[in-house]
Amino acid sequence: MKNPVLIIAYYWPPAGGPGVQRWLKFATYLGRHNFDVTVVVPDNADYPVVDESLIAEVPDHISIIKVPINEPSRLASSLSRKRTKNLQKGILPKNAGPLQRAMIWMRGNLFVPDARVGWKSRVLKGIHPYLLAHKNPTIITTGPPHSIHLVGLELKKKYTGFKWLADFRDPWTTIGYHKHLKIGTRAQKKHERLEQEVLDSADMIIVTSPHTGREFASKSSTPIQVITNGFDITTASTTRQPDGAFTLSHVGTLLSDRNPLVLWEVLADLCNDDASFKAVFQLQLAGNVSDEIIDSIKEYGLGTNLKQLGYLSHQEAVEVMFNSQCLLLIEIDSHDTKAIIPGKIFEYFASARPIIAIGPKDADIENLIQHTHSGQYFNYLEKQNLKNYILEKYKLYKNGNNEGQLNDNITSYKRENLSKTLAKTIAYTWE
Structure with a gap:
């Protein structure tokens, strides 16, 4: 029974x-x-x-x-x-x-x-x-x-x-x-x-x-x-770099308070420093995004590099994850958000694409990313480290070597x- x-x-x-x-x-x-x-x-x-x-x-x-x-x-x-x-x-x-x-x-x-x-x-x-x-x-x-x-x-x-x-x-x-x-x-x-x-x-x-x-x-x-x-999706069968532009994608809701000005500043610097970076770079947002976020992106001169996908079905969102060069994970810079583990992070893991995460110091998501070797975590004061990491991924991308990583540590999730x-x-x- x-x-x-x-x-x-x-x-x-x-x-x-x-x-x-x-x-x-x-x-x-x-x-x-x-x-x-x-x-x-x-x-x-x-x-x-x-x-x-x-x-x-x-x-x-x-x-x-x-x-x-x-x-x-x-x-x-x-x-x-x-x-x-x-x-x-x-x-x-x-x-x-x-x-x-x-x-x-x-x-x-x-x-x-x-x-x-x-x-x-x-x-x-x-x-x-x-x-x-x-x-x-x-x-x-x-x-x-x-x-x-x-x-x-x-x-x-x-x-x-x-x-x-x-x-x-x-x-x-x-x-x-x-x-x-x-x-x-x-x-x-x-x-x-x-x-x-x-x-x-x-x-x-x-x-x-x-x-x-x-x-x-x-x-x-x-x-x-x-x-x-x-996650309940099939994990990536390859870590090979996807085709297409150098796309950094965020999947999910972006609230007004989750506005990573340090990221927009870094991306604007990279575009201004290197015209070839600006030519292939694409910032892709899938999900509901506040007007304040869009205004900030445009204020930093990134409007021409922005692609807004709007709300997608679950399957469409997963496809975006698998076909991005890097995946963005943004959390509010607050003590109150240290406990927040966005559900999408586990599907990020399954996609095997490198994660660029920004949030408060000592957050639970920082430990998860380190444990799964799935990317890099930055707090809001680490502008230069963030810039160096994105530049590193871009150089790998130019050589066709921006590979992800399949990790047995994610099976428990x-x-x-x-x-x-x-x-x-x-x-x-x-x-």
């Missing part, structure tokens, strides 16, 4: 982005480890980005419970759809107008912990038949949105006989964008209280980075398991292998 697992997730196909991949793949592989998997997802959600191609990846062997959701973003969109979508994507304008400032304040103070908090009561009602039909299930909540964890918290208050694992893909009260939501004292205290209740009430906490694990361990005695994100760790973690909570 298979063990029942109920996964409650907001992001699910056709939603796009890395938050979907984690539990889509875990649900897929858990079915191969003697688990009967059911996933609770919103019906008719207002996702900030959509990737219809992911629907085909949902396996037949898992059950889906769709629960209707009322999205405040739909009401806000009637006032300004573009601005609402940007806020949903995390693109917060530096020079926000009165309407945008009001929307940001409401998001931070009226919807705690987030705008999907109203879905909780509907989920509790929607899963009641499941709880009656399944004995001793394992319930997994995954956030953000962290309001999903409030479902598990409410169940713990009302029921016994199940185990609850709370999966944090990002931190809660220490996540970087909180400071931009104009959160008042009362709302902040509510965030902290809810976070503490979730941490203390869950049977197991799952986190995606060691930094977040250490943060939560300092707040609660609940057992913690680090299970990073991973295959989602199939990570799912084995998850299966053991579930078993541990029942011991």
